[in-house]
Amino acid sequence: MTSQRARARMIERLKEQGITDAQVLAAMSAVPRHIFVEEGIQHQAYDETPLPIGQGQTISSPYTVAISCQLACRGQRLERVLEVGGGCGYQAAILSRLAKEVVSVERITKLVGRARQSLRELRVNNVVVKNSDGSFGYPAGAPYDAIVVAAAMPYIPDEMKQQLKPGARLVAPVGAGDVQSLILVEALPEGGYSEKTLESVRFVPLLPGIS
Ligand code: SAH
Numbered sequence: 402m403t404s405q406r407a408r409a410r411m412i413e414r415l416k417e418q419g420i421t422d423a424q425v426l427a428a429m430s431a432v433p434r435h436i437f438v439e440e441g442i443q444h445q446a447y448d449e450t451p452l453p454i455g456q457g458q459t460i461s462s463p464y465t466v467a468i469s470c471q472l473a474c475r476g477q478r479l480e481r482v483l484e485v486g487g488g489c490g491y492q493a494a495i496l497s498r499l500a501k502e503v504v505s506v507e508r509i510t511k512l513v514g515r516a517r518q519s520l521r522e523l524r525v526n527n528v529v530v531k532n533s534d535g536s537f538g539y540p541a542g543a544p545y546d547a548i549v550v551a552a553a554m555p556y557i558p559d560e561m562k563q564q565l566k567p568g569a570r571l572v573a574p575v576g577a578g579d580v581q582s583l584i585l586v587e588a589l590p591e592g593g594y595s596e597k598t599l600e601s602v603r604f605v606p607l608l609p610g611i612s
Contacts, residue, residue, distance in 0.1 A: 407447040408433070414449060415467050422471040424478070428498035429467060434460075437489040437519050451603070454489040456509050456612075458605055461551060465602060466492050469549050472585050472599070473572045474499050479546035483564065485535035485573075486551035486607070490516030493528045496549065503528040504542040506535035509612050534610055538564045545569060552607035553581045562586055562594055574604040 412430050420426060435446035437460060442452055451459040461469075470492070473482070479500040484493050487505035489512065496503045497520075505528055507513045513532040520528050531539060536558070538548065543564035550557075550573035557573055565571055565588035574581040583599040 411447040411449075411463050415463060418464050418467075420464070420467045420471055422474065422476050424474065424476070424499055425467055425471045425495070428470070428495045429463065431498065432491070432494045432523070434463070434491060436522065437491040437494075454512065455515070456511055458488055458509065458512065460489050460491050461604065465604075466495060468583070468600075469551070469572045470495055470499060472583075473547035473549045473570050475570060477546075481542065481545050483535075483539055483542060483545045483548045484551060485538065485548070486605075487516050487530055488512055488551065490519045490528070490530065492549065492551060493530065494520060494523060494525050497525045497528050500546065501527060504531060504539055504545075505529070506531045506533050506539050508532070508534050508608065508610065532611060536607060536609055537561055540564060547571070548573075550574065550607070551604065553577075553604040554607045557584060557586060562588065567592075574602045579603060 435443040438452050449462050451462050454460050481502045482496050482500040484505040487507035493505040510532050516530050538561040544566040546569050548571040553574045567590045569588050571586040575584045580601050583602045585597045587595045
């Protein structure tokens with residue numbers, strides 16, 4: 402079940418669910434998802450489900466990762482991307498195939514160590530994992546071609562939007578309960594931002610500070 406065949410089935414399912422970006426599908430087909438989860442649950446790695454990654458956190462389901470990447474990347478090859486909530490590093494590995502450079506910010510030190518190790522194992526060398534609170538983005542690496550937030554935010558702070566290049570997009574789950582709305586923000590080339598509310602999603606909450 403950890404084989405290329407399980408991954409191929411996941412790709413077919415993602416297509417049926419509306420993932421059309423060839424770059425995203427190719428990235429998800431190339432990156433072994435089972436490497437990022439505990440051995441005991443590796444047989445579930447390609448199912449359409451979130452999975453525990455320790456420290457009370459979860460790796461998002463394949464569809465959630467795919468739709469976030471598809472929306473953020475707009476079918477283009479990007480220079481620099483920010484991920485807030487790096488977790489086990491899986492989504493960062495996907496983004497590493499869609500952008501030249503990825504900055505992934507994670508507040509839990511233990512997860513940072515594991516993510517770095519898994520990314521090293523896969524010889525992904527264009528992702529920098531920072532042990533930092535990404536509630537307001539990561540200004541030191543700005544501006545970004547895309548920002549993908551993987552933890553539920555109460556609102557999207559202006560400081561984070563300001564880290565987008567003109568024309569760039571930010572995708573974030575916004576809401577206080579168990580179910581949130583996926584919000585797509587675009588930095589308009591003429592200035593200002595457009596904002597669209599998309600589908601309902603379930604993410605773990607964004608928390609302050611480093612742990
Ligand atoms: N994209 C991840 C899934 C992340 S789950 C993956 O592929 O595995 C959400 C992650 O956001 C958790 O690991 C959690 O610790 C982290 N997180 C929560 N609040 C944060 C914050 N303020 N800054 C950085 N990371 C945060």
